[in-house]
Amino acid sequence: MQLDNNRRLNRQDYKTLSLAALGGALEFYDFIIFVFFAAVIGDLFFPSTMPDWLRQVQTFGIFAAGYLARPLGGIVMAHFGDLVGRKRMFSLSILLMALPTLAIGLLPTYSSIGIAAPLLLLLMRLLQGAAIGGEVPGAWVFVAEHVPRKRIGFACGTLTAGLTAGILLGSLVATLINTLLPASSILHGGWRIPFFLGGIFGLIALYLRRWLQETPIFLEMKAHKALSQSLPLKSVLADHKKEVVVSMLMTWLLSAGIVVVILMTPTYLQKQLGIPAALTLQANSMATIALLFGCIVAGWTVDRIGSSKTFIIGSLFMGVCSGSFYYLVAQDNSLLKPMYTLVGFSIGVVGAVPYVMVRAFPSALRFTGISFSYNVSYAIFGGLTPIFVTLIMHLTPMAPAYYVLALAGIGLGLGIYLNRDLNSESAVDARLADSISGG
Structure with a gap:
């Protein structure tokens, strides 16, 4: 099977990309909607005699458990x-x-079944974590193996924007429910609504995904009997360190x-600069929308x-924008919305x-290579970043700025490294030629 890597995206490509992005957005919504209702969930799923701070710690502990389950779920689904x-794994x-x-959304609370409730x-959070661990790498691999080689970046960027849209959707739904319903109604059942919506829309997205086709590269590997003959993870760790x-x-x-x-x-x-919550959330929504366009x-x-x-240009731009944002907004709050939008972009x-990730691993090991790297790194850095930044904030209020500047430095270093090694065009073209011919 020879793929026309210079053609434009066709109708089938856009259909594949749209369904993948929609499903990814809904999965991210399902995964993070929990955090927007953590306070209510803590009140309902733990004893009322428990100190409030301890209820919240245990509630966020359950939320964090989803992150810990990501590597295992992702690696198992990537293996298959x-x-x-x-x-099959994309649908699963x-x-x-x-x-x-x-x-x-259907679970009984602590008052009904006691300790069984939490x-x-x-x-449920562990199952959600396992699912998101397979969804993100699976989505990137799926769309990258469908579209022409010269459109992989656009496809992956658009899909990443779709995943980020799930965060925005969760924020909007939470805001809407808290605006339309009084606190007592939310406590007595309103909190279940966003989970019902997420589950129902997820099942609809699953139905729509039945129209997707297996990737041409995987079909070609299967036809040529070029699938991994050993444990994929073992090969990744042995040959692709x-x-x-x-x-x-990168993760x-x-x-x-x-x-x-x-x-x-x-x-x-809100805490450091005293900016009203309503204003910060409005600016945050603008920054998230700008992030979507920035990904594309x-x-x-x-x-x-x-x-x-x-990565060289983008990391320098990110460093300048983030440093300017945290410094200037601290001096003049009127710059919040435009500067937050810019740094979001x-x-x-x-x-x-x-x-970079889909082009780094050979096709026979691509899903496993990405899933292992992404999920293990996300579990470490996604979980430790808030703690680390909070600790540094005790030393300087500019801690978020310094952390993002450090990330920009990492991005710049990766860009320089890619220029001379991993992403040399000849090496990448060889890998892609292997993929198309069966890997």
Whole structure:
């Protein structure tokens, strides 16, 4: 099977990309909607006699359990994705997310079944974590193996934007429910609504994904009996250590950039600078929307100038924008919305991250290589970043700025490295030629 790598995206490509992005957005919504209702969930799923701070710690502990389950779920699904097909695991991941989300909306509370309530909640979060661990790498691999080679960056950037849209959707739904319903109504059942919505929409997305086709590259490998003959993870760790390290650093850039700028900064602005919550949330929504466009632009750019130049230019831009944002807004709050929007757009350089990852591993090991690198790195840096930044904030209020500047330095270093090693055009073209011919 010879693929026309110079053609434009066709109708089938756009259909594949749209369904993948939609499913990814809904999965991210399902995964993070929990955090928007953590206070209510803590009140309902733990004893009323328990100190409030301890309820919240245990509630966020259950939320964090989803991150800990990501590596195991991702590696298991990637293993079968490399051996039996991308599409099957791509569908399984959304089913594994939709059902636990729906179940959370149906769970009885502590007052009804006692200690079984938080234990069941924990089980559902573990299943959600396993699902998201397979969804993100699976989605990147799926779209990258469908589209022409010279459109991989745009496809991955657009898909990453779709995943980020799930965070925005969760924020909007939470805001809407808290606006329309009084606190008493939310406590007596209103909190279940976003979980019902997530589960139902997830099942709809699963139904729509049945129209997707297996990737041409996997079908070609299967026809040529070129699938991995050994345990995929064993081969990845034995033969692709360099690619794993680069992919883990890339994931650090992606996860920590979004965690600090999009998830942590609203609280920082309120606590450190005294900016009203309503204003910070409005600005945060603008920054998240700008991030979506930034991901797409980064993907479009990497197709045209390569990953090295994209990360060098993009990281410098991110460093300048983030440093300016945290410094200037501290001096003049009127700059909040335009500067937050600009820094949100600059973080969009992370939209080029999956481009490097899908092109780093041979096709027979691609799903496993990406899944292992991404999920292990995300579990470490996604979980430790908030703690680290909070600790540094006790020393300087500019801690978020310094952390993002450090990330920009990592991105710059990766860009320079890619220019002379991992992403040399001849090496990449050889890998892609292997993929098309059966790997």
